[in-house]
Amino acid sequence: xxxxSLINLFLAITLAGTLAITIARLARAIHLNIQAxxxxxxxxxxxxxxxxxxxxxxVKGISTRYYLHYQYGYKIEQQLQHCKACASQxxxxxxxxxxxxxxxxxxCPNHRTLASLAA
Numbered sequence: 001x002x003x004x005s006l007i008n009l010f011l012a013i014t015l016a017g018t019l020a021i022t023i024a025r026l027a028r029a030i031h032l033n034i035q036a037x038x039x040x041x042x043x044x045x046x047x048x049x050x051x052x053x054x055x056x057x058x059v060k061g062i063s064t065r066y067y068l069h070y071q072y073g074y075k076i077e078q079q080l081q082h083c084k085a086c087a088s089q090x091x092x093x094x095x096x097x098x099x100x101x102x103x104x105x106x107x108c109p110n111h112r113t114l115a116s117l118a119a
Contacts, residue, residue, distance in 0.1 A: 041068055044076055053083040055096045056104055060118035067117065075113070082109035 045068060048054045057067050068076065086092065088107040095101050104114045 040073060044068060044073065044080075047080055048076075051080060051083045052086075052089065052092045052096055053079060053110060056092075056101075056108060056110065056114055057117075059096075059101045059104060060114055062114070062117050071117070079110045079113060085109075 045064065048064060048068075054064060057064060071079075083089075086107075086109050088105075091107065092105070095105065104111050108114070
Protein backbone atom coordinates (compact mmCIF):
# COMPACT_ATOMS: atom_id res chain seq x y z
CA UNK A 1 0.00 0.00 0.00
CA UNK A 2 2.80 2.41 0.92
CA UNK A 3 4.64 1.48 -2.30
CA UNK A 4 1.62 2.53 -4.34
CA SER A 5 1.54 5.91 -2.54
CA LEU A 6 5.24 6.47 -3.28
CA ILE A 7 4.71 5.63 -6.95
CA ASN A 8 1.75 8.01 -7.12
CA LEU A 9 3.78 10.73 -5.43
CA PHE A 10 6.67 10.19 -7.85
CA LEU A 11 4.32 10.32 -10.86
CA ALA A 12 2.62 13.46 -9.56
CA ILE A 13 5.98 15.20 -9.03
CA THR A 14 7.20 14.11 -12.48
CA LEU A 15 3.99 15.32 -14.11
CA ALA A 16 4.14 18.66 -12.26
CA GLY A 17 7.78 19.13 -13.31
CA THR A 18 6.97 18.33 -16.94
CA LEU A 19 4.06 20.74 -16.86
CA ALA A 20 6.20 23.50 -15.33
CA ILE A 21 8.88 23.04 -18.01
CA THR A 22 6.24 23.12 -20.75
CA ILE A 23 4.71 26.31 -19.37
CA ALA A 24 8.14 27.97 -19.13
CA ARG A 25 8.98 27.00 -22.73
CA LEU A 26 5.62 28.25 -23.96
CA ALA A 27 6.09 31.59 -22.19
CA ARG A 28 9.55 31.93 -23.75
CA ALA A 29 8.23 31.09 -27.22
CA ILE A 30 5.48 33.69 -26.85
CA HIS A 31 8.01 36.29 -25.69
CA LEU A 32 10.34 35.58 -28.62
CA ASN A 33 7.42 35.72 -31.05
CA ILE A 34 6.35 39.11 -29.72
CA GLN A 35 9.92 40.42 -30.10
CA ALA A 36 10.14 39.10 -33.67
CA UNK A 37 6.79 40.71 -34.48
CA UNK A 38 7.99 44.06 -33.16
CA UNK A 39 11.17 43.86 -35.25
CA UNK A 40 9.13 42.92 -38.32
CA UNK A 41 6.72 45.84 -37.83
CA UNK A 42 9.66 48.21 -37.32
CA UNK A 43 11.19 47.06 -40.61
CA UNK A 44 7.85 47.52 -42.37
CA UNK A 45 7.54 51.03 -40.90
CA UNK A 46 11.01 51.97 -42.13
CA UNK A 47 10.40 50.59 -45.60
CA UNK A 48 7.00 52.27 -45.79
CA UNK A 49 8.58 55.60 -44.87
CA UNK A 50 10.88 55.41 -47.88
CA UNK A 51 8.03 54.98 -50.38
CA UNK A 52 5.24 57.23 -51.68
CA UNK A 53 2.76 54.75 -50.22
CA UNK A 54 3.21 56.37 -46.80
CA UNK A 55 2.11 59.73 -48.21
CA UNK A 56 -0.76 58.10 -50.10
CA UNK A 57 -2.03 56.82 -46.76
CA UNK A 58 -2.04 60.41 -45.55
CA VAL A 59 -4.11 61.48 -48.57
CA LYS A 60 -6.89 59.23 -47.28
CA GLY A 61 -6.31 60.21 -43.65
CA ILE A 62 -4.97 56.79 -42.72
CA SER A 63 -2.23 56.85 -40.09
CA THR A 64 0.79 54.61 -40.52
CA ARG A 65 0.11 53.12 -37.12
CA TYR A 66 -3.47 52.21 -38.08
CA TYR A 67 -2.31 50.80 -41.40
CA LEU A 68 0.37 48.61 -39.85
CA HIS A 69 -1.96 47.41 -37.12
CA TYR A 70 -4.99 46.50 -39.23
CA GLN A 71 -3.34 45.10 -42.37
CA TYR A 72 -1.81 41.65 -42.52
CA GLY A 73 1.97 41.68 -42.90
CA TYR A 74 1.90 39.78 -46.17
CA LYS A 75 -0.59 42.29 -47.63
CA ILE A 76 1.60 45.20 -46.55
CA GLU A 77 4.58 43.52 -48.20
CA GLN A 78 2.54 43.09 -51.42
CA GLN A 79 1.52 46.74 -51.36
CA LEU A 80 5.12 47.83 -50.76
CA GLN A 81 6.23 45.72 -53.73
CA HIS A 82 3.47 47.23 -55.90
CA CYS A 83 4.63 50.71 -54.93
CA LYS A 84 8.30 49.89 -55.60
CA ALA A 85 7.47 48.43 -59.03
CA CYS A 86 5.05 51.21 -60.00
CA ALA A 87 5.76 52.78 -63.39
CA SER A 88 4.13 56.04 -62.27
CA GLN A 89 6.42 56.83 -59.34
CA UNK A 90 7.65 60.12 -60.79
CA UNK A 91 4.10 61.32 -61.45
CA UNK A 92 3.11 60.15 -57.98
CA UNK A 93 6.02 61.97 -56.30
CA UNK A 94 5.22 65.16 -58.22
CA UNK A 95 1.50 65.02 -57.36
CA UNK A 96 2.25 64.36 -53.70
CA UNK A 97 4.78 67.21 -53.50
CA UNK A 98 2.39 69.63 -55.16
CA UNK A 99 -0.39 68.58 -52.80
CA UNK A 100 -2.78 68.01 -55.69
CA UNK A 101 -4.22 64.78 -54.45
CA UNK A 102 -7.55 64.73 -52.65
CA UNK A 103 -8.10 61.10 -53.55
CA UNK A 104 -5.87 58.16 -54.34
CA UNK A 105 -5.16 58.39 -58.09
CA UNK A 106 -6.26 55.56 -60.35
CA UNK A 107 -2.68 55.08 -61.55
CA CYS A 108 -1.69 53.96 -58.05
CA PRO A 109 -1.39 50.14 -57.97
CA ASN A 110 -2.70 50.20 -54.38
CA HIS A 111 -5.72 52.36 -55.26
CA ARG A 112 -8.40 49.79 -54.37
CA THR A 113 -6.74 48.67 -51.16
CA LEU A 114 -6.26 52.21 -49.87
CA ALA A 115 -9.81 53.18 -50.83
CA SER A 116 -11.19 50.18 -48.94
CA LEU A 117 -9.10 51.03 -45.86
CA ALA A 118 -10.48 54.55 -45.75
CA ALA A 119 -14.08 53.41 -46.13
